Amino acid sequence: MAPIAVPTPQPEVVAATEREVLRCAHCSLVQFRTTNDICRKCKKSLLPDLPKVQPIAIAAEPEAPHAEGIQVASAVRDLRRVRNLSQRQLATRMNVPRTYISKIENGKAMPTLSSLDRLARALQVDISALLRDAPTRHRDETAVLMTDPFLAEIAKYTAHLTATQKSIFLNHVREIAQGRARKLA
DSSP states (O other): OOOOOOOOOOOOOOOOOOOOEEEOTTTOOEEEOOTTOBOTTTOOBOSOOOOSOOOOOOOOOOOOOOOSSOOHHHHHHHHHHHTTOOHHHHHHHHTSOHHHHHHHHTTSOOOOHHHHHHHHHHHTSOHHHHHSOHHHHHHHHHHHHTTSHHHHHHHHHHTTSOHHHHHHHHHHHHHHHHHHHHHHO
């Protein structure tokens, strides 16, 4: 009698949805990342706190001339982007709704003095940084960055790059920084 061929079972293809697993720094609950980045148990942020000082070079973009006066809206937007924060993350740090940050950035709301103080603390800057005009703010931040010998050396070479090359370079630096932040977490 001839042997009967039994088909071997093929592995099932399962659509794997990779979900990030996080441990809450406050209550140590291990959980999947939530849509709002808030712990299910203690209701605190799952996002890691950033170091106290994060000087990051700002890619100077030509800006349209602004009307005279305080430009809090552009300062908040610029500083938030430099710190790589979403409006939601900044709002969580300030304990305000995300829409409030949006209104400030779009010039539809002017923050009170206490809100300016909370904004400054959340963005890890002085209140004066929120009240200065963009060119002065960029110049001051550049001066602080140039005190670092390594960054001063890199600046010599980046001056010769095109806008596209600068963008590629900055993206690579961000990827490296994010990779290190993930390894440390």
